[in-house]
Structures are given as structure tokens and as C-alpha cells.
């Protein structure tokens with residue numbers, strides 16, 4: 001049943017389905033070696049598509065029976081699909097009943113229904129549901145699901161599926177059942193069931209909007225004491241989504257299940273999220289700060305999918321970034337909002353940018369470079385990439401930068417007003433953002449902006465400056481360039497938001513932060529009333545996923561490091577200085593190193609360390625830079641928030657690189 005492998009799927013070949021599924025009623029008789037699945041669907045022809053046979057996807061299934069409106073019908077198998085040609089004409093709904101069996105114990109793909117440590121689990125994204133029953137296994141088929149699970153009571157005391165538990169009871173011969181109804185229509189990739197011997201931590205909450213909900217975290221016996229942080233993270237996520245975007249939990253019950261054999265990391269099945277244990281279990285005795293932060297961010301990410309992904313889903317898998325880019329952006333914003341202080345928010349932003357630069361930027365010059373919305377694939381599972389996720393999140397962040405935080409909230413509101421319950425495209429999201437913000441740079445340049453979805457590669461910005469003292473005028477000229485990537489030799493200009501600040505040489509802000517919008521290959525921006533050559537603070541907050549080339553002098557970088565009001569660019573200036581020192585050392589240059597220069601000047605050192613605007617984390621980086629152990633101890637003794645303490649670890653992780661470079665390559669540079 002693998003004939004479809006190796007077939008190139010193209011985005012532009014998308015066709016709506018010739019059939020629609022209104023409702024699905026599934027009955028499972030769970031047995032590890034032979035699970036029986038009865039699938040009763042209420043279907044109808046799609047009036048907008050020409051009449052044609054029904055083709056249902058299926059993989060590794062044993063087909064026992066097919067009935068149409070309760071009667072036998074002819075069918076054939078073609079390219080691994082079940083093909084039905086003699087279906088009722090006209091637009092009336094009909095009932096299709098399919099009875100199959102499968103072998104979850106032998107399913108080692110971890111896709112579809114499988115058994116792990118005597119527990120049944122499912123994983124259906126992207127195309128696993130077809131391993132459970134024959135179906136129109138594509139995300140734009142959204143249907144209402146009801147599910148009955150039957151199993152031996154002693155071996156599988158807990159029976160879970162999506163939605164609300166409406167009935168449960170005992171059957172003959174030691175078996176029992178549970179019936180679940182999901183009140184929301186969903187695509188098949190969000191279907192889930194779990195059956196086994198599990199225990200749970202429970203919490204009842206009343207949401208800000210008055211809804212009452214039961215939250216549950218299911219684990220194996222013995223792990224219950226490691227679930228408190230996951231539960232707290234879930235409660236924070238629910239509260240945050242209501243407060244920031246007005247999005248409430250839409251189910252009576254929300255469940256998280258942890259398993260050690262789940263290789264997707266975590267999955268946002270409607271109301272029944274399934275996680276690898278490493279993203280759920282954490283207790284203070286064994287977990288590090290980073291583990292705690294990861295649990296919080298992954299729990300939040302999967303919860304946020306309840307709206308961005310589940311309520312509004314993807315029309316086809318080329319639109320994967322519609323749900324992933326947006327949801328990564330949302331979990332990043334959540335972590336920042338929870339961090340509180342500007343300094344701590346910046347640390348989170350710095351971490352996100354480091355990941356993007358280290359992993360996604362590295363993907364762009366290679367053979368795997370692809371746009372955020374790919375144009376074709378052989379296997380969709382290969383497209384769960386940092387480009388679709390992390391760069392996709394940067395694309396959403398640029399939209400927020402272009403329309404502002406309030407404008408972004410308006411765009412989200414319009415997106416849900418227009419598309420709740422639908423399967424849509426990245427274009428639909430961008431359109432809603434632009435339409436909710438008429439007159440914004442996003443709405444003005446929407447078509448140019450959308451090149452971020454279609455063009456691969458990391459754009460490079462080359463910036464030069466000119467100061468005209470006589471006319472008190474300062475000009476920045478920005479050129480953009482993007483190297484060819486596979487299948488895309490020439491690129492059109494990207495729309496690049498550049499957050500800019502101008503500082504005097506002594507560090508005073510010459511203007512408030514402003515947004516420059518680059519839409520051409522080359523553009524100049526002029527600033528009047530500037531008496532002396534300023535120091536530009538470019539791309540504040542890393543306002544676009546690009547590389548920046550500006551000929552900063554060491555003095556300018558020190559000014560930014562000490563005085564920039566943007567914490568990201570303070571850190572960035574420090575990085576550039578460190579890099580410069582490292583490169584000099586590698587080149588064996590005999591010029592004084594930065595730290596020698598600073599060590600000799602107590603005034604400069606004081607300026608950097610004592611500046612009021614510096615967060616604690618920043619001072620730690622600087623003191624590490626001096627290798628002043630006493631200063632580090634001094635600072636670490638004061639109260640930190642968790643993000644700041646994480647940076648202590650992080651900075652000690654970075655520093656050895658420079659120590660080694662300096663020690664090995666240029667021994668005279670530093671002691």
C-alpha cells in the first residue's frame with residue numbers, strides 16, 4: 001500500500017474535495033493484535049466539484065465491510081485508496097459504513113494507532129488517520145466526531161478521546177466502554193485516543209470569562225509528583241490567551257497525556273494533547289531551569305493551537321506555517337509576557353534569535369533551503385522544519401511590528417470572525433491582518449510582504465550612512481540582497497521593517513525609536529536637524545530575520561553597549577565586540593584586546609557596569625567578559641528572575657569559546 005510514495009505534491013494543484021464529511025461516528029474494540037474499527041460517516045457530494053468517484057485514503061488496514069445506506073456496494077482498490085463509484089446521485093447526504101481491523105502492537109511507525117508499554121496511543125498529524133480507517137485524510141475535511149471506545153477494563157481502565165465524556169459503563173466479560181463527543185468540527189489529523197493504566201492530576205478552574213473547566217494531566221503511576229509544573233503552565237496559558245487575545249478554552253475538559261514513546265515531541269489533538277514525557281515531567285530535584293522553561297513553553301504552544309490550528313486550520317499541508325509560525329509566535333509572546341521585566345523579556349528574545357540564527361539561517365544556504373510556504377513536497381513529514389516554525393514566527397512578528405501590538409490584536413479578531421471553523425491559507429491570515437489595519441505599512445505593501453512566504457533565503461542588509469554637517473542632515477542608505485536558493489535564482493525585494501534609534505556619540509537618544517519600512521532593493525532615509533554624526537541602533541529587537549552589515553567602529557559599539565535603550569541591541573553590540581576580539585585573536589593581530597583596553601580604563605568599565613539602564617543579566621555578561629569571578633559571585637547573590645538566572649548559565653556556556661580562541665591562538669592577548 002505504498003504506491004503513492006515518491007509522488008511529488010504541488011501546492012498549485014490543490015483541488016477542493018469532491019465529497020464532504022458531516023459527521024463521523026467511530027467505534028473501537030481495542031485489542032493490541034487486532035483492533036476492530038467501525039466507521040460510520042454521514043457524507044455528501046460537494047456541489048462545487050464535478051461528479052466523480054469517492055477515493056478514500058488508507059494504509060495497513062484490513063477491510064472487512066463497506067455499506068452505503070446500510071447496503072453492500074461494489075468497490076475497488078487503486079493506488080492504495082478505496083474507490084467507490086456507485087454512490088447515490090444528487091446532493092442528499094448518505095451514510096457510508098466501513099469496518100476494518102488493524103494491528104496496533106505491530107505498528108512501529110508511531111503514526112496512526114499504536115501500543116506502547118501496554119497503552120494505546122494515536123498520532124495522526126500529518127497523515128496518520130488513514131492508518132486507523134479509510135477516510136478523506138486531508139486537513140480541509142472538517143467533521144463532527146463521536147467516538148466509542150471499548151476495551152478490557154483491568155488492562156485499560158482509562159479510555160480517552162477528544163471532546164467531552166458523555167457516557168461510560170461496564171460491558172459483559174470484563175470489558176467497559178466510554179463515549180466521547182467533540183462539540184467542535186475538526187480535521188482528521190486532530191483525532192486522538194489513549195487507553196491504558198494511567199493516573200491523573202486534576203484541577204478545576206473558572207476562567208476569566210466565567211467558563212468552568214476540568215484540567216487533567218495523565219501520566220503513569222509514580223510520575224504524579226512531576227506534573228505540578230505542567231498543570232501550572234496550562235493554567236497560565238489559559239489565562240494568558242484570554243487576557244491577551246480574548247480566546248477562551250472552548251471545552252468542558254482539557255487533557256494532557258505524557259508518554260515516553262512519543263517521537264513528535266508534543267501534539268495538539270483537540271482537547272487531548274499528547275506529549276513526550278520530557279515536556280511534561282519536571283520536579284525541582286532533577287529538572288534544570290531550562291527544563292522548566294521548556295515544559296512551560298511546549299504546554300503553552302500546544303494549548304494555543306486550540307485556536308490557531310484547531311478552530312482555524314490549514315487548507316492543505318503547504319500552509320503548515322499558518323498554524324505553526326503563528327503558534328510559535330504566540331508561545332514566544334507568552335514566555336515574554338510572563339517574564340515581566342524588560343531585561344528578562346530581552347533574554348527570551350535573544351534566545352529565540354540565537355536559535356533562528358544558529359539553525360534556520362544555517363538551513364538557508366544549503367540544499368534544503370525552502371520558503372516558509374513550500375511549493376512542493378515528496379513527503380510532508382520532512383517539512384516540519386525550523387523555517388516553517390521559527391522563521392514562520394518571525395514573519396508573524398514582522399506583521400505585528402508593521403501594524404503595532406493593538407493592530408495585531410485587531411487582526412487576530414478579524415481572522416477569527418472571518419475564518420472560525422474553516423480550513424484556510426497563509427494568504428487569508430495576512431489579508432485579515434492587513435484589512436484590520438488599513439493605512440498601515442502592511443496593508444500598503446501586502447503583496448511585497450507576502451514574498452516572505454514564497455521566497456527562501458536570508459536577506460542581507462548593507463547599510464551605509466552619511467552626515468552633512470552644514471545642513472545638519474543624516475542619511476542612511478539601505479541595500480538588500482538575497483542569495484539564490486534551490487529553484488529560486490532571482491529574488492524580488494522583501495518588505496523589511498527596520499526599528500531604528502539614533503544615539504549621540506556620548507550615548508544620548510537623539511530621537512524616539514522609529515520604524516523604517518524598506519520595500520525596494522535600495523532606499524535612503526533622511527533625518528533632519530542632526531548636528532553630529534549619530535550612532536545608529538539598527539534592527540532594534542531584531543525586527544526582521546536578516547543579516548545586518550554596517551561598518552560599526554569599536555567606539556560606536558561601546559556606545560551602543562552602554563547606552564542603547566534597546567536591550568537586544570545592547571547585547572548585539574557586545575556580541576559584535578566579542579566577535580571582533582575573537583577574529584583578531586585568530587588572525588594573530590597584536591593590537592590590544594577589548595578587555596585590555598577596558599581594563600586600563602576604569603572610567604569606561606564603570607560606565608558599562610554601573611549604568612542604570614542595564615539589567616542584571618547584562619552586567620553578568622560584562623563581568624564574565626572580564627573574567628572577574630568576584631563580580632559574578634557578587635551579582636549572582638542578588639535576586640534573579642528565572643530568565644536572568646538562565647542567562648548566567650548561558651553566558652558561561654558562551655564564554656569558553658572566546659577563552660579557547662584567545663588562549664590557543666593568541667596567548668599574549670590575555671592572562
Ligand SMILES: [Zn+2]
Nearest residue numbers: 301305324327
Ligand atoms: Zn505546533
